[in-house]
Amino acid sequence: MSRVYNFSAGPSMLPEEVLKKAQAEMVEYGKSGMSVMEMSHRSKDYEEIIFGCEALVRELMHVPDNYKVLFLQGGGSSQFAMIPLNLASKNKKCDIVITGQWAKKAAQEAERYITVNKVASSADKTFSYIPKLDKNTFSKDADYFYICMNNTIYGTKWNNLPETGDIPLIADISSMIMSEEIDVSKFGLLFAGAQKNLGPAGVTLVIIREDLIGNAVDICPTMFNYQIHADNQSLYNTPPTYSIYIMKLVLEWIKEQGGVSAVQKVNEEKAKILYDFLDNSQMFRGTVAKEDRSLMNIPFVTDDEDLNAKFIKEAKEAGFVNLKGHRTVGGMRASIYNAMPIEGVKALVEFMAKFEAENK
Numbered sequence: 001m002s003r004v005y006n007f008s009a010g011p012s013m014l015p016e017e018v019l020k021k022a023q024a025e026m027v028e029y030g031k032s033g034m035s036v037m038e039m040s041h042r043s044k045d046y047e048e049i050i051f052g053c054e055a056l057v058r059e060l061m062h063v064p065d066n067y068k069v070l071f072l073q074g075g076g077s078s079q080f081a082m083i084p085l086n087l088a089s090k091n092k093k094c095d096i097v098i099t100g101q102w103a104k105k106a107a108q109e110a111e112r113y114i115t116v117n118k119v120a121s122s123a124d125k126t127f128s129y130i131p132k133l134d135k136n137t138f139s140k141d142a143d144y145f146y147i148c149m150n151n152t153i154y155g156t157k158w159n160n161l162p163e164t165g166d167i168p169l170i171a172d173i174s175s176m177i178m179s180e181e182i183d184v185s186k187f188g189l190l191f192a193g194a195q196k197n198l199g200p201a202g203v204t205l206v207i208i209r210e211d212l213i214g215n216a217v218d219i220c221p222t223m224f225n226y227q228i229h230a231d232n233q234s235l236y237n238t239p240p241t242y243s244i245y246i247m248k249l250v251l252e253w254i255k256e257q258g259g260v261s262a263v264q265k266v267n268e269e270k271a272k273i274l275y276d277f278l279d280n281s282q283m284f285r286g287t288v289a290k291e292d293r294s295l296m297n298i299p300f301v302t303d304d305e306d307l308n309a310k311f312i313k314e315a316k317e318a319g320f321v322n323l324k325g326h327r328t329v330g331g332m333r334a335s336i337y338n339a340m341p342i343e344g345v346k347a348l349v350e351f352m353a354k355f356e357a358e359n360k
């Protein structure tokens with residue numbers, strides 16, 4: 001077996017221990033006589049998995065008791081519709097900060113149902129920074145205020161949250177969930193597609209304050225109504241059973257590492273190794289404003305397209321894969337989620353130093 005260092009933005013690396021555990025349990029889970037994939041979602045064995053997974057989310061993220069934890073389908077992208085359909089029945093209005101493609105998509109989808117006030121945007125500099133906000137641009141009567149907290153494509157992260165007072169703050173944390181401590185109580189709703197930091201594609205985690213549940217507009221499809229899923233503990237219909245099982249293994253792994261704060265320390269070290277190299281390199285440079293840098297997604301470039309292509313090709317041959325940047329940014333991007341070991345980042349930086357020396 002040979003495993004590469006996979007810098008994919010998503011679906012992305014999973015901890016090898018998790019894959020091995022899943023492999024060992026694949027044909028028979030415990031003493032059940034069957035695979036998790038073959039189990040009824042109403043069985044005792046499966047209830048242990050899904051409720052155990054929820055308990056781990058609560059424990060690892062210190063989720064307050066007045067929040068529900070939901071396991072939904074339809075990817076992070078379905079939340080772009082679910083949020084306005086459920087949270088904006090009162091004034092039919094939200095505030096959004098446009099920090100990249102994912103915030104833009106959230107705004108476009110919300111606009112189909114409600115009035116969207118774009119508070120600020122960093123489109124002028126290819127989303128390479130988080131805009132400074134002017135409170136005078138906030139709507140007084142918004143039903144919620146929406147941000148994409150870690151911008152997977154552009155490599156920015158909100159390091160200071162907007163002050164929205166009584167207006168619920170909603171955040172897409174798909175590419176940063178459990179990479180660092182987050183104070184859940186500051187938010188009305190948090191969501192994340194699993195395929196970046198929590199497991200395989202197919203399940204989306206939603207953490208929602210209870211008072212925001214139960215306000216869906218009449219035309220909201222049943223499957224898009226948070227209340228339906230909250231009332232049924234995410235078992236209204238068949239949930240993505242295997243994805244939730246793998247998520248539970250990933251959460252157990254995070255717990256074994258010492259929890260989110262321990263994982264955060266390692267992530268800070270990993271990111272520092274790469275950013276320090278970029279800051280000192282004559283050939284490579286980061287593309288993001290320093291104070292807004294992401295811990296998880298690190299875009300970088302050389303000033304020569306041919307050199308970028310050569311780098312990506314040679315990196316791949318050396319076992320560092322999926323380093324090509326998003327088509328809207330160009331260059332390279334290293335996604336270093338929780339499952340990327342620090343050795344992988346060190347090895348990448350060594351490879352970059354060697355490439356720089358050889359291509360002066």
Ligand SMILES: *Cc1c(COP(=O)(O)O)cnc(C)c1O
Binds near residue numbers: 148193
């Ligand atoms: C990947 C991603 C999404 C989209 O998730 P899907 O599950 O593909 O719908 C949304 N937001 C962010 C920040 C992402 O990184």
